[in-house]
Amino acid sequence: MDEDVRELLERRRYSQALERLLELYENKVFRMALAFLRNPARAEEVTQDTFLKLWQALPGYNGRASPGTWLYAIARNTCLSAVRSEAYRKTVALDAQHDPPASSVFSGDPELARCIERLPDVQREVITLFYLEEKRVEEVARMLDLPEGTVKSHLYRARLALAAMMKE
Amino acid sequence: MDCQEAQDSIVGSLVERLGDGGRMALEGHIASCDACRNFAETQGRLDARLRALAPPAGLSPGFRASLRKRIRRDPGSAWPDFLPEVAHVAGCAFAVVLAVLLVPRYAGIVIPAGAAITVVTYFLQSALRSALEGLEGDA
Numbered sequence: 001m002d003e004d005v006r007e008l009l010e011r012r013r014y015s016q017a018l019e020r021l022l023e024l025y026e027n028k029v030f031r032m033a034l035a036f037l038r039n040p041a042r043a044e045e046v047t048q049d050t051f052l053k054l055w056q057a058l059p060g061y062n063g064r065a066s067p068g069t070w071l072y073a074i075a076r077n078t079c080l081s082a083v084r085s086e087a088y089r090k091t092v093a094l095d096a097q098h099d100p101p102a103s104s105v106f107s108g109d110p111e112l113a114r115c116i117e118r119l120p121d122v123q124r125e126v127i128t129l130f131y132l133e134e135k136r137v138e139e140v141a142r143m144l145d146l147p148e149g150t151v152k153s154h155l156y157r158a159r160l161a162l163a164a165m166m167k168e
Numbered sequence: 169m170d171c172q173e174a175q176d177s178i179v180g181s182l183v184e185r186l187g188d189g190g191r192m193a194l195e196g197h198i199a200s201c202d203a204c205r206n207f208a209e210t211q212g213r214l215d216a217r218l219r220a221l222a223p224p225a226g227l228s229p230g231f232r233a234s235l236r237k238r239i240r241r242d243p244g245s246a247w248p249d250f251l252p253e254v255a256h257v258a259g260c261a262f263a264v265v266l267a268v269l270l271v272p273r274y275a276g277i278v279i280p281a282g283a284a285i286t287v288v289t290y291f292l293q294s295a296l297r298s299a300l301e302g303l304e305g306d307a
Contacts, residue, residue: 022232022235026227026231026232027226027227030226030227044227044228044231047227047231048231048234048235048238051235052235052238052239052242055239055242056242108220108221109217109220109221112217112218112221113221127218130183131218131219131221135183137183137184152180152183155179155183156176156179156180156183159179159182159211159214160179162214163210163211163214166210166214
């Protein structure tokens with residue numbers, strides 16, 4: 001599915017390549033941003049930032065990685081920068097004065113959402129993406145640039161931790 | 169199969185399907201082990217709850233329009249907007265100067281004719297660009 005994008009990039013059809021990448025990946029990048037940031041409005045901003053950076057980088061695409069993998073790398077770095085940014089830390093610090101916020105990603109089950117919030121970051125991201133991506137380990141691994149075995153291992157630990165938290 | 173292996177298989181089965189052999193061994197163990205049966209039930213309920221969680225809101229309807237606007241505004245994403253105009257005027261000026269140098273006798277005609285052609289083609293290329301940008305925006 002990335003082959004047509006690669007072909008467009010080789011022909012320097014950058015606008016068309018961007019449109020195709022948006023069709024294929026905008027929701028996936030949004031879900032990734034949601035898993036990292038846990039705030040739909042912020043996740044949408046970061047998704048825009050990601051595609052803007054992609055647009056700026058398209059002429060420099062060297063074809064080593066598939067366009068999708070390349071886009072995920074840009075998205076991951078953009079999400080991590082957003083998480084680290086001073087403004088975001090300030091927001092979290094303000095929120096931290098109260099109980100840990102229930103995840104806005106999983107809003108239908110407040111108890112479970114609170115348990116997910118208490119997981120270590122990587123476990124929370126993996127389990128969130130796993131369910132948002134309809135349980136496709138290989139897609140989660142590609143998004144987070146982790147080996148599939150590592151994703152499975154994080155899922156395993158996250159499930160055990162969640163089951164233990166639910167018993168408390 | 170011992171309890172640790174059974175519990176690994178239970179969690180593993182929620183990530184990917186077990187092979188026939190693994191599934192039969194697990195079922196055999198669960199049939200005779202209350203602790204692992206409880207573990208399987210707990211994990212099954214957790215999986216169902218995780219699956220049933222409300223799906224997140226998608227991207228807003230204005231996402232792409234807003235992205236396109238940012239791309240157009242972004243100075244680093246393409247050539248400067250005024251570049252075609254500058255290139256056009258510079259090209260025409262160069263052609264007029266060259267014509268004057270080659271045929272200095274007709275400079276009185278070449279300069280006003282060059283200026284007129286520059287103005288007309290300037291408006292033509294502006295109109296063409298606007299039409300193309302409109303088409304791109306509609307797509």
